[in-house]
Amino acid sequence: MANPSRNVVPKSGRPKTVTLEDVAKHAGVGTMTASRAIKGTGYVAAATKEKVLRSADALNYTTNFAARSLATGKTGIIAVMCGPLNELHHVNVVHLLETEINKSGYQMRLLHTKTDLKEIMHATRATSADGVLAYGVQDLSDEFEFLNSKLLQHCVFIDTYEHPGADYVRIDLRGAVEEAVTLMLSSGRPRIAYAGYSNGVSYQEGSAVEDRLITFVASMQRAGREIEYINAWRDLPYTGRIQALRRYFEENGCPGGILCLHDEIATLIYRALRDCGRRIPEDTLLVGCDGLPFMECYDPPLSVVAQPMAEVCATAWQFLKARMADSRIPLQQKTFEAPLIVRESLNFD
Known part of the structure; x- marks a missing residue:
């Protein structure tokens, strides 16, 4: 097999856009297998998935989310709304959510303010999001504009209190x-x-x-x-x-x-x-x-x-994937109880 090249330039002199079919051919697998491996959906043997991902990296393949939106009606983008990133617990949550999202072949778009969320709600299909994960966002589930948007149908809240009428994962402290x-x-x-x-x-x-x-x-x-x-x-x-x-x-x-x-x-x-x-x-x-x-x-x-945030974030992502697959399923709501870890700073004997 020829050495892989990141810069495939045809006779026209214009760089060739690498397609999913190119990745599949390079890895020696079918297009559907390559698609499942990259998206993280369906079963693909670990060795095959690794081979596909190596080929995608070698060819510098990136998913064309605008094209995906036109073809499937989905963007492959998940909006994550969180508090300020100068607070370490928010940074940790964003990292955990992004890890879960990327493992399934989606990309994360981080929203810093409710104005960012409104832009997503009013965006065109190609620049919108397939779903929202909202961590510690006060009063969002009570806002009229959000309640009447399609995004609420594909939203999971992560919080220390309940969000009646919505999917949520709660941490009981x-x-x-x-x-x-x-x-x-x-x-x-x-x-x-x-x-x-x-x-x-x-x-x-x-x-x-x-x-x-x-x-x-x-x-x-x-x-x-x-x-x-x-x-x-x-x-x-x-x-x-x-x-x-x-x-x-x-x-x-x-x-x-x-x-x-x-x-x-x-x-x-x-x-x-x-x-x-x-x-x-x-x-x-x-x-x-x-x-x-x-x-x-x-x-x-x-x-x-x-706060068991690794389990909380993984559960929230599973809830959102299930909701995106079928918006008619019953409400998904789960509570995790946070334990107290006693170390020397509480030792007064």
Whole structure:
């Protein structure tokens, strides 16, 4: 067999567009087999799939999504709507979803705002999306324009609360958060605080709208304890946030335990406490809430409410594929319970 070339130039002097048929011929398989191998659909032996993908790479083959749209009515594009990528848990979710999407032969289009979503809703067929995966997007399922768009029929929500009337995968954090607060309360330390994002500098009665804070407040109230809220200042750069947290601890003293909205906040709290000469866990117990791998790399390793995002993202993608295949199937809804992983930062014996 001749050596594969990435730059096939016919006599006309114009580069030749590599087709699926070219890939199939190069790999020595049928066109349907090559199509299944590249899309990740149907059964293809592992060795055959590897051979097809090597041929596609050798020929510099890329799927023509506009042509696919005209031929099949599908774009091969999945829109992923997520929060800001300067927050590490969002980056992790996008990575996991993109991995699942690409394995099935689709491409991901990342949407940063609801305006991006509206552009998708009003796009032509060739530039639209076959489905949407929405992570932590508040109130999207209640918006009139989205409710009346075809995309809602092919949308799966990933969230910490339910989306009645839609496909969703939910992460239930309540049990693990309550367990973490109970452990911190059992240490006998007088001050247990919650660190999150807020427009204010203190907790306002009835202002909790997120499961972690709601569960924290309920646990503290049952124990007859005051609610201490620490603002982690989302809009400041990292150095500014650490300085603001350090000032808080210098002016108010350090709580005996802190539950954090995210692992990233726990990281900032960790640094601010260390700057103030506080020891973890001897002086302050510390718990994050994501379960990102680097949390066990600290000294001491940090405890976390571990969101099972790999399983969550894989399930959400399976739900969306099933919905795209048949929009008439019953609602698909599943809840994963997040466990509390207790490490040295919660050890107060």
